[in-house]
Amino acid sequence: MLKSRNLNFEYTAGNPVLKRINFQIEDAEFISILGESGSGKSTLLKLIYGMEDATDGEILFNGEKIGGPKFNLVPGHPKMKFVTQEFSLLETISVAENVGKYLSNFDLPKKKRNIRSALKAVGLLQLKDELPSKMSGGQRQRISIATALAAQPEVLLLDEPYGHLDQPLKFEIRKGIRDWAKENGTTVLITTHDINDAMAYSDRIFVIKNGRLIQIAKPEALKSQPKNKYVAGLLGVFNWLTPAEMWRLFRIRIDENRFAVIYPEEISPDDKGAEFLVDEICFQGNNYLVKAINQETEVYFYSDQRPERQHIHLGLKNFRTVRN
Structure with a gap:
């Protein structure tokens, strides 16, 4: 379970980025964080992962407080994976080797299963032996996502995971990640500014504006009763x-x-x-x-x-x- 209590964060004094964020996320929930660019979505993921220290308040994972760089020599929670919009790939090894580069060789059959499952989820199984240097931006993004999936984290954090994907691929990849997460019991949080990404497979949607969490609702409830004009505007034409x-x-x-x-x-x-x-x-x-x-x-x-x-x-x- 992930829980936030009165979370506040600012990069510089007097300029808050996140303000009094409160939420509770159950195990295996699929959450979309929806908001405009600059609303604080990515910063919230960084705090959950432990890449930043909260100015005030706290985030708890299974009852334990998540600490940032002040408390951990290597930032990042060991039971979570965070995929940003920057891809760190090794160009001289295959796609499959990239996906498995952080996995233990102690149980090779399990390692191969995890790699295969992750590549299947993002639609790259047929390209497992290719080199990343030959890949498009969208394919490279999917390799990064597959690398996180292969580690089988308890919590998966994806920052704009569909940003480099062509429209025809979006449905396939959204469904693949959702199916993988449900099969493995993984909690997923994604950030997006696209209502279609959020509505498709989310259990709940968190709407954030100017660093404030202004509505939490299931997709159907968000559509039927948006809290205000801002939320309605995120849903499309109205x-x-x-x-x-x-x-x-x-x-x-x-x-x-x-x-x-x-x-x-x-x-x-x-x-x-x-x-x-x-x-x-x-x-x-x-x-x-x-x-x-x-x-x-x-x-x-x-x-x-x-x-x-x-x-x-x-x-x-x-x-x-x-x-x-």
Whole structure:
């Protein structure tokens, strides 16, 4: 179990990077830490791993406090592996040898099994005998991830693990890492700014903004009830309507201190709805994202067919209210 209590961190006095971080992560959970660049995601992983010392507060792993460089000659918890966006590969040995370079030779059959399992998880088993020097950036990143998997850590920390991957590979690698983690009972924390990475296989998502953990939720709960406008924005396209707009457009009253968050799929053509002017149409592959305007209010909705009329009537199927 990983637990954080009132964790604070600053690189320089008076400039906090993380502020009062509290969480509890159970064994074998798959956690995505979601936030914009510079929000403190990577720093949080460094503190969990023991690469930095907390300014205040603590992180506990199985009840024991994790210490940083002040307490350990070699930073980094022995039961964890941390994969950053910088790859440390030996160019003159094969992919498989790179993955197994830190493993003991005491039990060679086990070592080979671990290497094979790790390479399979990241989709590189067929390239096990190749040299890293011939690999693309995405392949080199996957070698680094496989090296961490082969060590079979209790906790795996991945900093933007899909950042160098082409879109077609993302689904395969996300699933491979998730399946490997569940099979081995490994706790996984990944950082990402891509909601698709977070939603795909996470047990829970931690949303961080300006060093503060502002929401912890399962993917479905995060989508259905984001805490505020920032969280809703991380989830993709959404509509943000005031109480006055909700009443004018849909004859729905909401609290004057709250706003409505409405996803594009929750607005649809309705002959009895308010009239809008179609302003923009963007083909999405499977459907169209349409922007429509009523007075000064813009809304986005999905349509299976390209709208043929300039004017359209829209109705509301669902919404939720949040504070700004």
